[in-house]
Structure formats: structure tokens, C-alpha cells
Amino acid sequence: MANAAKEVEVVQPKQYQASQSTWDEIAESKAFQDLMATKKTFIVPAFIFFVVYYFALPVLVGYAPQFMSTKVIGEVNLAYLFALSQFFVAWIIAGLYVRAANNFDRLAKDILDKAEDAKGGK
Amino acid sequence: MANVPLIMFLVFIAVTLGITYWASKRSSGANAYFAASRQIKGWQNGIAVAGDYMSAASFLGIAGIIAFQGYDGFLFSVGWLVAYLTVLLVIAEPLRNAGKYTMADVLAYRLKPRPVRAMASLSTLTVSTFYMIAQMVGAGALVKLLLGGYVTYNKAVISVGILMIVYVVFGGMLATTWVQIIKAILLMAGTFLLSILVMAHFHFSFGEFFGAIAHVTYHDPKGATVVKDFLQPGLRYKPPYGPLDLISLGLALIFGTAGLPHILVRFYTVPDAKTARHSVVWAMVLIGSFYIMTTFLGFGAATIVGPDFIRTHGGTNMSAPLLANALAGSVFFAFISAIAFATILAVVAGLTISATTSFSHDFWTNVIHNGVEGKPGEEVLVARISAFVVGGVAIAIAIVLGPTANVAFLVALAFAVAASANLPVIVLSIFWRRFNTLGAVSGLTVGLLASIGLILVSPSLMAIDPPTVTGTARHFIQAKAWFPLENPGILSIPLGFIGAIVGTLISHEPTSQHKFNELLVRSNTGLGAEKATAH
Numbered sequence: 115m116a117n118a119a120k121e122v123e124v125v126q127p128k129q130y131q132a133s134q135s136t137w138d139e140i141a142e143s144k145a146f147q148d149l150m151a152t153k154k155t156f157i158v159p160a161f162i163f164f165v166v167y168y169f170a171l172p173v174l175v176g177y178a179p180q181f182m183s184t185k186v187i188g189e190v191n192l193a194y195l196f197a198l199s200q201f202f203v204a205w206i207i208a209g210l211y212v213r214a215a216n217n218f219d220r221l222a223k224d225i226l227d228k229a230e231d232a233k234g235g236k
Numbered sequence: 237m238a239n240v241p242l243i244m245f246l247v248f249i250a251v252t253l254g255i256t257y258w259a260s261k262r263s264s265g266a267n268a269y270f271a272a273s274r275q276i277k278g279w280q281n282g283i284a285v286a287g288d289y290m291s292a293a294s295f296l297g298i299a300g301i302i303a304f305q306g307y308d309g310f311l312f313s314v315g316w317l318v319a320y321l322t323v324l325l326v327i328a329e330p331l332r333n334a335g336k337y338t339m340a341d342v343l344a345y346r347l348k349p350r351p352v353r354a355m356a357s358l359s360t361l362t363v364s365t366f367y368m369i370a371q372m373v374g375a376g377a378l379v380k381l382l383l384g385g386y387v388t389y390n391k392a393v394i395s396v397g398i399l400m401i402v403y404v405v406f407g408g409m410l411a412t413t414w415v416q417i418i419k420a421i422l423l424m425a426g427t428f429l430l431s432i433l434v435m436a437h438f439h440f441s442f443g444e445f446f447g448a449i450a451h452v453t454y455h456d457p458k459g460a461t462v463v464k465d466f467l468q469p470g471l472r473y474k475p476p477y478g479p480l481d482l483i484s485l486g487l488a489l490i491f492g493t494a495g496l497p498h499i500l501v502r503f504y505t506v507p508d509a510k511t512a513r514h515s516v517v518w519a520m521v522l523i524g525s526f527y528i529m530t531t532f533l534g535f536g537a538a539t540i541v542g543p544d545f546i547r548t549h550g551g552t553n554m555s556a557p558l559l560a561n562a563l564a565g566s567v568f569f570a571f572i573s574a575i576a577f578a579t580i581l582a583v584v585a586g587l588t589i590s591a592t593t594s595f596s597h598d599f600w601t602n603v604i605h606n607g608v609e610g611k612p613g614e615e616v617l618v619a620r621i622s623a624f625v626v627g628g629v630a631i632a633i634a635i636v637l638g639p640t641a642n643v644a645f646l647v648a649l650a651f652a653v654a655a656s657a658n659l660p661v662i663v664l665s666i667f668w669r670r671f672n673t674l675g676a677v678s679g680l681t682v683g684l685l686a687s688i689g690l691i692l693v694s695p696s697l698m699a700i701d702p703p704t705v706t707g708t709a710r711h712f713i714q715a716k717a718w719f720p721l722e723n724p725g726i727l728s729i730p731l732g733f734i735g736a737i738v739g740t741l742i743s744h745e746p747t748s749q750h751k752f753n754e755l756l757v758r759s760n761t762g763l764g765a766e767k768a769t770a771h
Binding site: 132164 | 757
């Protein structure tokens with residue numbers, strides 16, 4: 115195992131290195147736990163929503179083709195409109211994620227600054 | 237008039253070779269060669285990701301599928317965009333934060349590097365090579381159709397192969413990135429123009445356009461006249477297995493895109509995770525706009541050109557170029573064809589660099605030489621040599637298969653392998669503390685074997701052809717398919733996950749659990765992430 119650790123050092127010589135206890139300390143800190151919780155609050159529901167919304171399309175089109183062929187505006191049917199809506203829903207989720215991620219960045223920056231300060235102080 | 241496409245091809249080639257020369261002056265050192273010194277801007281990388289992704293399969297293939305099978309073809313377009321949400325929400329940032337050049341970097345963090353990198357490299361090479369062969373056969377067939385008078389299929393394949401080797405060997409990631417950017421802009425411009433022309437044909441009336449789509453007239457194989465509503469689902473995916481195949485395709489796209497090596501390596505070319513995030517959003521704007529416009533390309537070809545004409549003038553893949561010809565004549569036809577050619581070239585270059593990076597960084601340096609370069613610069617040298625090998629192998633296979641080969645399944649296979657082998661191990665290694673080396677190796681192995689195995693016995697390779705079908709166009713195995721779906725995702729993705737989970741549970745590796753905190757902190761905060769370097 116010592117060998118594996120050495121390998122990492124050789125491959126990535128310029129990388130930030132810290133002892134196991136430092137990593138554990140950061141991982142268990144309140145700031146990091148907050149960051150993870152904030153991320154989860156957005157990412158988990160957003161992921162579940164888009165997967166369900168997306169797979170509703172092949173399921174409905176595959177198993178209820180008659181219903182999906184219902185014409186809504188002129189010749190345009192439900193199937194096409196639902197497919198088209200997927201693009202806009204994907205863009206909206208991406209936009210919301212970018213907004214939420216600014217918040218993640220702010221939380222992460224505090225952790226980064228603290229870790230790099232500690233390193234510089236040694 | 238036949239000179240116009242030739243001139244346009246030559247202009248594109250001259251410009252891209254110029255870029256390669258410029259890039260070769262600037263790229264020295266591994267960071268520059270493999271990751272463009274991590275100095276690509278967010279919007280640039282976004283356009284390049286879009287360029288890497290919108291292959292000939294989408295431009296020519298999707299337009300063709302919609303032109304012949306209507307709405308069901310448009311479903312491909314939807315999946316191809318939505319898949320980027322997985323990249324955005326789950327993969328791009330942790331990968332950029334914790335890795336260096338390849339996806340295996342993230343896996344190797346807390347697992348035993350050698351077995352994990354060896355398998356990850358094998359899987360990367362498999363995905364890239366299959367994908368590349370499909371593109372090369374397409375390029376050869378396209379060039380032969382357009383420049384039949386000057387260039388044979390073999391010559392076309394060889395030229396594409398040589399150009400891609402030149403881009404990659406001399407220009408590295410920087411040249412590849414700019415080739416992608418130029419191609420993506422050309423492709424977007426061409427598609428936009430074509431869409432406007434389609435709408436102009438229908439007097440800018442959506443009512444008239446959709447009215448025409450609802451009444452597409454063509455002749456079936458028996459010669460009878462058929463009028464079909466092309467907006468109606470079910471023209472391609474018919475019961476009993478169609479709906480399942482559609483779901484399986486969706487799974488492969490949604491989970492495969494985030495496991496495609498040539499897309500993943502792009503996130504190492506930007507300075508940090510935030511820029512990687514912005515580049516995914518840029519890519520989503522372009523990719524989404526492009527795939528919405530396939531409505532005009534595909535349905536435009538169906539209504540204005542018609543399936544009958546396309547079938548007798550080059551087949552499904554020629555739908556978009558033929559539409560351009562019908563709307564604005566031969567110069568525009570040449571322009572669109574040149575774009576298709578540029579698309580293929582750019583995508584094969586992207587595939588080559590991801591394959592060579594994985595071979596030299598993962599396999600040569602880290603597996604064979606235990607993570608130590610023999611002498612400085614060896615990693616880049618090995619990558620350059622392997623670009624020749626990868627290019628040579630792809631040229632040889634594409635020539636052996638020939639222009640009529642049934643290769644569409646190769647792209648499906650690439651997505652299936654990426655979704656079933658690569659994605660489960662990347663996700664589990666980032667999110668599951670208990671995950672370990674045996675889990676990664678068995679996940680990659682099971683995912684790879686399951687997707688290849690299921691495609692071998694699927695209707696893409698197993699069917700009984702009539703005696704009129706000859707040569708490489710015939711199905712590989714002349715028997716009824718054992719697995720009824722064209723896309724194995726619905727079975728192979730769960731198998732990949734099961735392989736990874738079972739492998740983990742039957743073995744015990746305390747170090748991988750101890751080091752999880754390090755990966756967790758690095759991937760979520762960017763602490764110690766690889767920095768941009770000066771040229």
C-alpha cells in the first residue's frame with residue numbers, strides 16, 4: 115500500500131498533498147458537511163426529476179401511441195410537443211443548476227482558503 | 237460544378253492544417269499536448285464539446301432517420317441533448333477537480349492504479365475505435381458519393397485517416413480543440429441556413445410545414461403509394477419490442493454520454509471546475525438548438541425531397557445534402573457536404589486523441605511503468621506513436637469493411653459500452669465509500685462484455701438476409717437474433733452496476749475506504765486540482 119501512495123506522488127508531483135488526517139479533518143468539518151448537504155438538496159431532486167421527465171417520453175410514446183398522437187395545434191400532436199418540451203426543460207434545469215452552483219462555489223471557497231492557509235502556515 | 241465540393245474540402249483542410257502548424261509551435265510538454273495547457277475558455281470548450289458530439293451520425297444519420305421514419309427519429313435528438321444533464325449534474329466538475337488527463341485518473345485515486353487503469357484503458361480504446369470505424373466508413377462513403385469522379389472509397393478513407401493523424405500527432409489537444417470549434421460553427425451555420433430555407437419553402441408558415449409533414453407520400457417496397465403522418469410515433473419502433481428498444485436507447489444515451497472518453501477528456505482543457513460547468517452549459521445551448529433544428533432538416537427532407545428520391549440518390553444518409561440541393565442548388569449542396577466531411581474529420585480527431593491519451597497516460601506510463609516516465613517527454617512521444625497505430629488500424633478496418641458495411645450499430649455499441657462499463661465505475665468511485673478495486677475491475681469487465689455480447693446476438697448483427705444482400709452488407713450471423721433489442725442498454729447497464737457492486741462486496745480493501753475522504757474533498761472543492769499552465 116505504501117507503494118500505491120508513492121505512485122500517486124510520482125505521477126502528480128505538483129499537486130496539493132496533505133496527510134490522511136488533514137483530509138479526514140476537512141471531510142468531517144461542518145463547512146464541508148454543509149457544502150455536501152447544499153449540493154445534495156439541489157442535485158438529487160433535479161436528477162430524479164429529469165430522469166423521470168425524460169423516460170416518460172419513450173414510455174408514453176411506446177405504450178400509448180394513440181394517446182400521444184392526439185392533435186393539439188393543427189397537425190402538431192402531443193408526442194411532438196412533449197418531445198420539444200424536453201429541450202426547454204433540460205435548458206431550464208441547466209440554468210437552475212448554474213445558479214445553485216454559485217452557492218456551492220462560495221461554500222467551497224471558504225474550505226479551500228482555510229486549507230491553503232493551514233498549509234502555508236506550516 | 238463538380239469542382240465546388242472539391243474546392244470547399246480543400247479550403248477546410250488548408251485552414252485546419254494551418255491551425256495544426258500554429259498549435260504545434262505552442263504545444264510542448266504533457267499538459268500542453270494532452271490538455272491544451274488547460275487554458276481553453278469556457279465558451280470555446282463548450283463549442284468544442286458540441287463539435288465533438290455532433291458527429292456525422294447526428295448530422296447525416298438523424299436527418300435520414302427522420303426523413304424515412306418521421307417522429308421516431310426525432311426521439312434520438314431529444315436523448316442526445318438531455319444526456320448532458322447527467323454530464324452537468326454528476327460528472328463534469330468532480331472529474332475536472334480530481335483528474336489529470338483521463339477518466340481513469342479519478343478511478344485510480346483510491347483504488348489500485350494498475351488493474352483499474354488497464355481495464356479503463358481497454359474500455360476507452362474499445363469505445364473510441366468502434367466509434368471511429370463507424371465515422372471512417374461514413375466518410376469514405378460520403379466522399380465517394382460527392383467526388384466519385386476524383387476519389388475512390390479507399391483513397392477517401394486513407395486521406396481522412398492521414399489528416400486525423402496529422403492533427404493529433406503535430407497539434408495535440410490544442411489543434412484538435414480548434415478543429416472542433418471551427419467545425420461546430422460551420423455545422424451550426426449550415427444547419428441554421430438549411431432550416432431557414434425549409435421554412436421559406438413553406439412561406440414561413442408552421443401550419444403549412446406541419447400540414448405537409450402530416451401527409452408524406454412515398455412508395456413502399458411493393459410499389460404501392462402510401463401517405464403517412466410523419467408526426468405519428470411508431471414508424472420505426474413497432475411492437476412487440478419497439479417500445480422496450482426505445483427505452484433501452486434512452487438509457488444508453490442518458491448514461492452513455494457521461495462515459496464517452498472523448499467528451500470527458502474535454503473537461504481537462506479548461507482552467508477549473510467552474511469553467512467546466514460553464515462549458516457544459518454552452519455545449520447544451522448549441523447541441524439543443526442543433527437537435528431542435530433536425531426537425532427542419534429531417535422533416536424538410538421528407539416533405540420537400542421525399543423518401544422515394546432520397547432512396548434512389550444515395551440513400552438515407554444523403555437526406556440533408558439532397559435537401560440542400562433541392563432548396564438552393566449545387567453550390568449549397570457542396571457547402572453542406574463539405575460541412576459533413578469536416579464533421580467527420582473533427583470527430584475522428586477527437587476520438588484519436590482520447591484513445592492515444594488513454595493508451596499512453598493510463599497504459600504505458602501507469603500500468604507498464606508504474607507511474608514513472610522513463611525519460612521526460614516519453615508520455616507525449618508514446619501518445620504520438622500510438623496515434624499512428626490507432627489511425628492505421630482504423631484505416632485498415634474501414635477499408636476491409638468497405639462502403640456498404642452495416643456499421644450503424646457501432647455507434648450504438650460505443651454508447652452502450654460507455655454507459656455499461658465506464659459510467660457505473662465513475663459514479664460509484666465518486667459516491668460510494670465502500671467501492672474498491674475488484675468492484676471497478678469487475679464492473680468494467682462485466683459492462684464491456686455484456687454490451688459487446690448482447691450486440692453480437694442482437695438484430696444488428698444477427699438476422700437472416702435474402703440472398704440478394706451480399707458482402708459486408710450481410711448480417712454477421714445468419715440466424716434469428718437471440719436478443720430482440722438493437723440497443724443492449726436496458727440489460728447491460730444494470731449488469732455493469734451489478735458487476736461493480738458484487739465485486740466490491742466480495743472483497744475487502746480498507747485503503748480505498750480510508751482514501752475516500754481525500755477524493756470526496758478534492759472532487760467537491762477543487763482542492764489541489766490541476767492548474768492551467770503557461771505555454
